[in-house]
């Protein structure tokens with residue numbers, strides 16, 4: 748019983764995850780043995796210096812890249828056991844993605860972009876949920892616009908809505924506010940926070956920004972491909988302070 752309860756509260760995990768690029772003297776150990784649980788219905792931030800392995804960890808746990816050794820799980824599914832096709836289907840059906848570059852389809856309207864994951868999966872949208880998300884990200888009167896007719900902040904709001912509308916098990920976000928001005932960034936982060944608090948969404952976000960990290964429940968700090976620390980209930984100041992100590 749207890750084991751089941753524990754297992755079901757973990758949305759994703761890595762176990763002794765290693766990723767090596769290149770060979771011999773040229774080998775880079777982007778992940779050097781990472782073991783971590785990403786709790787369901789929580790917002791986890793991954794921080795660390797440039798090159799510390801943040802994106803690699805996210806990409807391997809999200810099934811966008813394969814580990815050299817160790818295991819990555821989405822729920823109870825170990826990703827290395829899946830064929831390429833099953834991995835693609837798992838990403839499509841169970842995961843949502845938000846990247847720094849919005850990756851919208853230029854020839855589709857905002858509404859069509861938001862609904863694309865469901866369209867590809869041949870599923871009908873839950874209209875009430877769609878409307879609620881579109882209202883929350885303040886896009887109701889922009890749904891007919893093409894990406895080129897939207898500001899950067901609006902485009903990222905489309906990308907956030909696209910990630911959340913299918914109610915994925917986990918949303919993976921890589922520097923989601925990196926290209927936005929700080930006010931728009933705060934809007935996006937507040938919305939992500941609300942998605943966790945109000946709808947039980949699970950979010951894993953890579954960021955360099957201590958303020959962005961302060962929206963999370965827990966920050967993981969990476970250095971040289973390993974998790975060297977974590978911080979629950981972070982504030983911007985505490986994260987900044989922790990970062991300064993790494994650099995010292």
Ligand SMILES: Nc1ncnc2c1ncn2[C@@H]1O[C@H](COP(=O)(O)OP(=O)(O)OP(=O)(O)O)[C@@H](O)[C@H]1O
Pocket residue numbers: 768769775776777795796797798799800801802803804
């Ligand atoms: N495809 C690749 N081929 C070779 N080396 C790679 C590749 N991808 C990443 N690396 C190396 O792996 C290490 C970790 O990279 P990663 O992108 O995960 O770091 P990061 O913490 O996300 O960095 P940043 O904050 O700069 O985006 C780096 O040393 C990087 O140069």
